Amino acid sequence: MGNAQSPPKNDPRYVSATRAFSQKELEDLRSLFNHLAAQSQTNGKYISPSVFQSYFRLHGPLGERMFDLVTQERKDQRLTFEDLVVTKATYEKGTKDEIEEFIFRLLDVSGDNFVGRSDLETVLIAIFNDILCINGSEDRSSSHQDIVNIFLNVAKFSKHDGGGTEETMSFEDFRSWCTHLPSVKKLLGSLLLPPDSGRPGSQIPKLLTSKAIDSNIILLRKEYAWHIGGALSQQDLEDWKLLYHSSVNGLSFNTFLGNISNHAGPTVLIIKDTEGYIYGGYASQPWERHADFYGDMKCYLFQLNPVASIFRPTGANSNLQWCAINFSSEDIPNGIGFGGRVNHFGLFLSANFDQGHTFSCSTFGSPCLSKTNRILPEVIECWGVTQDSTQDRNDAVKGTILERFKEDRNMLNMVGLANSSE
Secondary structure: OOOOOOOOOOOHHHHHHOOOOHHHHHHHHHHHHHHHHOOOOOOOEEEEHHHHHHHHOOOOOHHHHHHHHOOOOOHHHHEEHHHHHHHHHOOOOOHHHHHHHHHHHHHHHOOOOOOOOHHHHHHHHHHHHHHHOOOOOOOOOOOOOHHHHHHHHOOOOEEEEEOOOEEEOHHHHHHHHHHOOOOHHHHHHOOOOOOOOOOOOEEEEOOEEEOOOOOHOOOOOOHHHHHHHHHOOHHHHOEEEEEEHHHHHHHHHHHHHHHHHHOOOOOOEEEEOOOOEEEEEEEEEOOOOOOOOOOOOEEEEEEEEEEOOEEEEOOOOOOEEEEEEOOOOOOOEEEEEEEEEHHHEEEEOOOOOEEEEOOOEEEOOOOOOOOOOOEEEEEEEEEEOOOOHHHHHHHOOOOOOHHHHHHHHHHHHHHEEEEEEO
């Protein structure tokens, strides 16, 4: 691999890659390349590793691995314009399989052709520290390493590293990991966009609480919010306001309903039970009295501790959201829940808020979310999602090739490199 060469302009890979871009897009890529090459002090011929990593804010092993992949693993420390075009054509405009294959190779930060637990740990630390800039444990009792482990715990390693002792991840293991952690996949698929352009997967909702509430009692950490938000659109990742906290408001169903009654948007329900497990659900519809299941396909369940996972609707049924208030029939259990079937929910809290249950369910393809099926809540939180209506008109193109290109253009405008004609 070390003898590979930069693709010349008549190389089939480069010629094919250029077809993924309009002429204007290629000109903008050339402007970006010229700017970074000038900073690299190489007479404009190539981009150095340090300038590349600084511009894209990819440092340490993750930045080194990305540079290695962009330069076709030549090990010559020189990133050419052709390299940039070929990589962006694959990484940003390729097929789903091509993009996933690139991300899978990116995870191999050790460069040994295997993706092990240590590789994932290195990548996750880089995500939290360098990209999301979530440093330390926010003065919580749980350490930063604990958060990394929670994201690692959902990963499967079904292979061995060819004579070594470390279990490694297959490509199917990787795909499964990404399914459970959509925030990770979103972010790892956008690392060659300018950092200031709003990389998909990089936004963390602003968590709004009363100043009178001790932050140490809050279950929803920034890392958890980032994880939960991975299944949401951009407009749902602005402000999340704490509407109810059982340690402040008491374990009361009526108080819960009263506190959330003035919030018309989606809510995030989080439970910590007496076993120490933390999990919950995203309710896309208001909590209102119904005698049957309701809701839409935007609902989902999630786990936060000791494992992080998201479980979106499978389409198996429409038993998505449940809110029964003051019914006298045993066939309509009073309380709130998600998925499954009556008395066998994916997640359910009784109207007394003192007990509930969680079973595996086909609605979300989710397992039992706690240690046992019966749950005893210790803390219950509910956050109101404030939707940014200004994002509505952008949703159709957000994340598309056009939108990602516009984000690149915005960065060029910031550094004064965009064409003067625009």
